[in-house]
Structure formats: C-alpha cells, structure tokens
Amino acid sequence: MKNYELVLQQVEADLAAGRLRLGGRLPGERALAEQLGISRPSVREAVRVLEALGVVRTATGSGPEAGAVIVAEPSAPLTALLRLHLATSHLPMHDIVQTRVLLESWSAQEAAGLFAEKARHEVAGEDLVAKLAVAEELLERMDGEGLSPEEFHLLDAEFHVALAGLAGNVLIAAVMGSLRSAIHGYVLAAVPNLPNWDATAIGLRTEHRAIVAAIRDGQGDDAARLVTEHIEGFYRAARLSSPTW
Amino acid sequence: MKNYELVLQQVEADLAAGRLRLGGRLPGERALAEQLGISRPSVREAVRVLEALGVVRTATGSGPEAGAVIVAEPSAPLTALLRLHLATSHLPMHDIVQTRVLLESWSAQEAAGLFAEKARHEVAGEDLVAKLAVAEELLERMDGEGLSPEEFHLLDAEFHVALAGLAGNVLIAAVMGSLRSAIHGYVLAAVPNLPNWDATAIGLRTEHRAIVAAIRDGQGDDAARLVTEHIEGFYRAARLSSPTW
DNA sequence: CGAGCGGCTGTGGTCGGACCACAGCATAGC
DNA sequence: GCTATGCTGTGGTCCGACCACAGCCGCTCG
Incomplete structure (x- = not known):
C-alpha cells in the first residue's frame, strides 16, 4: 500500500x-x-x-x-481521460463518433418525447423550454457574420452539449461534454479538409434548426435521424474517421 | 501554469x-x-x-x-471517477441505469447486426464467435450450485461487459465496465430487497440465454428489447431506482 | 474618531537533497 | 560452468526550507 x-x-x-x-x-x-x-x-x-x-x-x-x-466536476477529468487515451491511439476516432451518435440521437429522441408529453398533458416544462431557448440562442450566435471556424465550432459544441442536456441525464450530458472537449482540437485540425467551409457552415446551421424543430414538435424518430445524419455527415465531410493524420 | x-x-x-x-x-x-x-x-x-x-x-x-x-487502461480511472461522484450524490442512480440500458441495448443490437452480416456474407468473424463463447462460458459458471449472490453478480457483471464488448467499441465497452464496477457495491446491498433470490437468479439466467440466442440469430431488435427488459426488470425488482437507501 | 495601509498568518507551490526498497545484471569467486 | 554477491538504476518516502498568494487585523495617520 x-x-x-x-x-x-x-x-x-x-x-x-x-x-x-x-x-x-x-x-x-x-x-x-x-x-x-x-x-x-x-x-x-x-x-x-x-x-x-x-x-x-x-x-x-x-x-x-x-x-x-x-467540488463535483466530473466533466473536466473525463475530458482529460479521453484526450490522453485518444493520444495513445488506442481509442479510435470511429468509436468516439459512434458514441456521439448514440448518445446524441438518444438525447434528441428522449427530449422530443418530453416535449410531446408536455404538449399532451399540458404539463409545466418551463425548465425544458428554458434549456431549449439556450440552445436556440446559440444558434442565433452561430448566424453571426465573420465567425472563424474555431468560434463557430465552439458554439456548435455548446449547442450539442445543450441538446444532450435536454434529456435530463447528467451522466450522459457529462460524457457528451467531455467527448466534445476531447476532440475539439482534432475537429479544428480537420477543417482544412473541408472543400468549402462557408458552404459547410450554412449546411450545419440548416441541420441544427431542423433538429430543434423536430424536438420541439415531439418528432422523436425524426430528431434522432437528423442528429445521426448531422454528425455522421460532418465527420465524413471532414474525413475525420481516423485519429491518424 | x-x-x-x-x-x-x-x-x-x-x-x-x-x-x-x-x-x-x-x-x-x-x-x-x-x-x-x-x-x-x-x-x-x-x-x-x-x-x-x-x-x-x-x-x-x-x-x-x-x-x-x-499503458491504456481507461476503465479503472473511469470506475474511480464514477464511484467518487456517486458518493457525492450528484449522480442519480436513475441516470446510471438509464445509461446502462442505452449502452447495452445498443451493443446488443450492434452485435446482432454483426452476426447477421456474418451469416449473410460468410465472413470470418472468428473474433466475434470467440467473444460470444467467452460470454456463454460465464453463463455456464452462473449455473453452478451454491453460488452466493456476490459471486453470481460478479459473473453477471462480467457477462454484461462481455456483451458490450461484442459490438467492438472500446469506449462504450470501457464505460460499461466502469458503470458495472462503480455500482457493484450498491447492487449487492440491494439484494436483500429481492423477495426471493433463488427465483430471481433463475429468471436472470433464462433472460441471459434468451439475449445470447437473439444476438447469435441476428435478431437485433429482439436482443435490444430483451436487454432493456432484463436490466430494467432487475432494478425494479431490487428497488434500486435511487441512490438513497 | 475613522479610514487606509502594511505587516502577520496560514494556505498551497516548489525545490534540493537525502535515504530506502526493490529488481536486474555484471562480475568475481568457487 | 555455475553460483553468489555487490553494483546500478528505478520508484517510494521523507525532511526542511523558501516562495507567492490572499485574507485578516491592528496600527498609524489624517
């Protein structure tokens, strides 16, 4: 000992x-x-x-x-953990993307379900609405002109984490936040792989709005599908399927 | 700095x-x-x-x-992380169970998909078969007479982690393993809540075999549903829905 | 009498050096 | 040729010292 x-x-x-x-x-x-x-x-x-x-x-x-x-700050150490193990190349980028898709599509479906329930039962759900408003405010800021890819991506990360938070599972939200933080540097490094950043940004904005709309309307399956396509599409476009550059 | x-x-x-x-x-x-x-x-x-x-x-x-x-040993620190933050009561048991259901049902579905593909394309998949054999061997050992709830549950935990490993995502498998380790003590403490341990064990064994069969037959939806019911059923029976005892 | 300022104190942050236990290895002795 | 012993390099632990920092208290001056 x-x-x-x-x-x-x-x-x-x-x-x-x-x-x-x-x-x-x-x-x-x-x-x-x-x-x-x-x-x-x-x-x-x-x-x-x-x-x-x-x-x-x-x-x-x-x-x-x-x-x-x-204190109780599980996200920071989780981020460090993922970053380091990502650096050892024994945590394939593919696995991380797959995990993101799983967690985020589940969160979107769950959140849509909560909204649908809210609509049916006229239950309160101010908390839910407030969280979604935060996410939408991030979308507004992403519309700003002259955002660098880094600024855009930081907002994008915040948006995705906010979506994960909608489902109300602190563990999944924490894991999501850490995943985003851990791969932030890798994603930025892959931006030059994109054929046309401006066009990509426009597409991402459109997809974000569609996701939010689906969640608010309680269309869980649509929301999950849109999230999945959104994430996989970006990683495919950025050729970010492997941790080896 | x-x-x-x-x-x-x-x-x-x-x-x-x-x-x-x-x-x-x-x-x-x-x-x-x-x-x-x-x-x-x-x-x-x-x-x-x-x-x-x-x-x-x-x-x-x-x-x-x-x-x-x-080395690359993400499970041990993840376990420590979860245990410590569970102790601070900032990680509701419900969220952990929910996460387990999500990760395990996904793994089961994914694994079933791999088996189905293997059957269709006659691809190799020795690795897959070997992993499933390990899981089945654990089931054999769980059939042993005179197992204490603790011994049974340790094997059970290994079995579930092995299932999660079938899908081949090291991140998800690591998270699953850590979740199991972190809550091991809590689950054992809840065993006395069960009305009849022997009957419960028999039920769990049956469900395990059904899950394995569904995966091997490539029945992804069935496998995911069985896993979900298996986990939720146990936690409901053990009244393990809250971290407060 | 009141306000401002300057030490006092307790906190973590860093350092250098010292010694121990351990495990492998080279070599001297048999 | 084989064995045993000491050498060497590793982490493990400890000590004592000094620094930087921030709050607190009391003193001094207006």
Whole structure:
C-alpha cells in the first residue's frame, strides 16, 4: 500500500460518511500529513489525484476559497481521460463518433418525447423550454457574420452539449461534454479538409434548426435521424474517421 | 501554469506525436525533472496523475517492467471517477441505469447486426464467435450450485461487459465496465430487497440465454428489447431506482 | 474618531537533497 | 560452468526550507 493511497481512502471514506461534503475543505496538507503519519509530499500526490479526478479544487492564499475545496466536476477529468487515451491511439476516432451518435440521437429522441408529453398533458416544462431557448440562442450566435471556424465550432459544441442536456441525464450530458472537449482540437485540425467551409457552415446551421424543430414538435424518430445524419455527415465531410493524420 | 502540468503537456504531446507509445517507458523521474527544468516532486505529482488516469503504470526495481510504463487502461480511472461522484450524490442512480440500458441495448443490437452480416456474407468473424463463447462460458459458471449472490453478480457483471464488448467499441465497452464496477457495491446491498433470490437468479439466467440466442440469430431488435427488459426488470425488482437507501 | 495601509498568518507551490526498497545484471569467486 | 554477491538504476518516502498568494487585523495617520 503506497502512502498516498492512504489519503485517497481517507477522503473517500469521509465523503461516503458525510464527514466531507460539497463545498467543504480538506484539512491542510501539513495537518493531513501529521494525522496519517506520512509526509507532506505524499499528501500532495494524493491531492493531485483528487484534483485530477474532479473531487477537489485547490487554490493558494487564505479565506474560504483557498485550500482544497470539495467540488463535483466530473466533466473536466473525463475530458482529460479521453484526450490522453485518444493520444495513445488506442481509442479510435470511429468509436468516439459512434458514441456521439448514440448518445446524441438518444438525447434528441428522449427530449422530443418530453416535449410531446408536455404538449399532451399540458404539463409545466418551463425548465425544458428554458434549456431549449439556450440552445436556440446559440444558434442565433452561430448566424453571426465573420465567425472563424474555431468560434463557430465552439458554439456548435455548446449547442450539442445543450441538446444532450435536454434529456435530463447528467451522466450522459457529462460524457457528451467531455467527448466534445476531447476532440475539439482534432475537429479544428480537420477543417482544412473541408472543400468549402462557408458552404459547410450554412449546411450545419440548416441541420441544427431542423433538429430543434423536430424536438420541439415531439418528432422523436425524426430528431434522432437528423442528429445521426448531422454528425455522421460532418465527420465524413471532414474525413475525420481516423485519429491518424 | 503549475509545474506538474508541464509534464502532462509534454507526455500528451509525445503520445500524440508517437514519440511515446504503448509499452514504452517514460524517462526516469530525475531525467524528466532535469529536461523540463523542474524538481522531482513536481514530476512525481504529474506521474501520479497519469497513473490515476490509467496512462502509465509504475513499478520499482529495474528491467523492462520497472519505471513508468505506458499503458491504456481507461476503465479503472473511469470506475474511480464514477464511484467518487456517486458518493457525492450528484449522480442519480436513475441516470446510471438509464445509461446502462442505452449502452447495452445498443451493443446488443450492434452485435446482432454483426452476426447477421456474418451469416449473410460468410465472413470470418472468428473474433466475434470467440467473444460470444467467452460470454456463454460465464453463463455456464452462473449455473453452478451454491453460488452466493456476490459471486453470481460478479459473473453477471462480467457477462454484461462481455456483451458490450461484442459490438467492438472500446469506449462504450470501457464505460460499461466502469458503470458495472462503480455500482457493484450498491447492487449487492440491494439484494436483500429481492423477495426471493433463488427465483430471481433463475429468471436472470433464462433472460441471459434468451439475449445470447437473439444476438447469435441476428435478431437485433429482439436482443435490444430483451436487454432493456432484463436490466430494467432487475432494478425494479431490487428497488434500486435511487441512490438513497 | 475613522479610514487606509502594511505587516502577520496560514494556505498551497516548489525545490534540493537525502535515504530506502526493490529488481536486474555484471562480475568475481568457487 | 555455475553460483553468489555487490553494483546500478528505478520508484517510494521523507525532511526542511523558501516562495507567492490572499485574507485578516491592528496600527498609524489624517
């Protein structure tokens, strides 16, 4: 048993037992070291791991914001995980695209179902409408003139993540967000492969609007199909089917 | 920019550029520290992070197995990630079950499609058959008498992960494996909720065999439906719809 | 009396050096 | 030729020190 693992065990146990909770703070590194009978470097290695897993956020200085604060940020570590394993070339780009299609088409279908239910039962669904409004606002911004491919793609990524959030599954939304972030650099690098960026952007905008319309109208099958074609079409056009360039 | 992040960047860049590859080794901690102009403790923190993310495996001693060896083990860190964030109650059990249903039903459908294609085109597919054989062997072992719920469930988890692997998407298979590992403890704790464990086990065995048969026969829709019912049925029976006990 | 400013304190961030345990390997001795 | 022993390089751990940072408190000056 390596020493730093003692800290991980301790923190996990404290979390599970409720002795540590969101917003709380870990004891100082020096105090933790003395409590567990290990050295400060060992404690620091453990804190780094917790930080890498999105469990704590560290900051220097003093006050309530300083120190190792307990947070719950699964997306960032998921992104790092995917990026690194993508870099090892043991995570084929094809698998990532396939996963995106699966998660996003499911989300679209689910979201459309929620809208259909809302229409049938006259249920509230303000939350749903608000989320869709956020997505549509992103579409507006994507209509702006003079957007660079990078700016456009950042908005596009946000839009897709917002769509995934419509279904209300935080795990799937987190995975989607991480997938987008992890491949962002790769997608940008593939933009020059496109025969005509402006034409591509116009097509993407049109497809986005069709997807939103299908979801709002509760047409789940249409929404899922449109999302699938949208994603696969782009990756095919950008010849982004492989992580080897 | 913290110093240890220099190491992460360097390693990621080396991985992407092919200067580091699977099975290769990182330079020694002392060498790495000198190369980047930082101290060994900083390097060590970075190596810990890489280890926590499943990118390297460290070992003492000398020889080709010693040092920081590049590996690609995304499942272990994913499991840790999910476990920790489950503990913070920011990951509802319902979302996890929903995700399982999505990933597993997709995998089953995809795998059935592969079998159907294999039957049509007389293509090789030894790999596919071998994987299915592994899954079936797990079913045999699950037939054993006197299995404790824990032993049964471990085999069950392996079986489901094997099914997810049939579709050949390493990302989805990894996520599935991590989901199973992360909730293993929760599922076991819910076994007492079942009215009759022996009867449940018999039902699960029957359903498993039906799923395998549907996949082998290339009946994708049936396979997906059976998987969905199988998973949802169990969670409903175990009243495992919420992370609060 | 009040407001502003400057140390004080506690936090993480970094460093250099030291020693240990371990595993392989080369070499000396049998 | 074979065995055993020490050498070497690896990560694992520790110590003590110093730095940068941010909030807090008290002092000083207007």
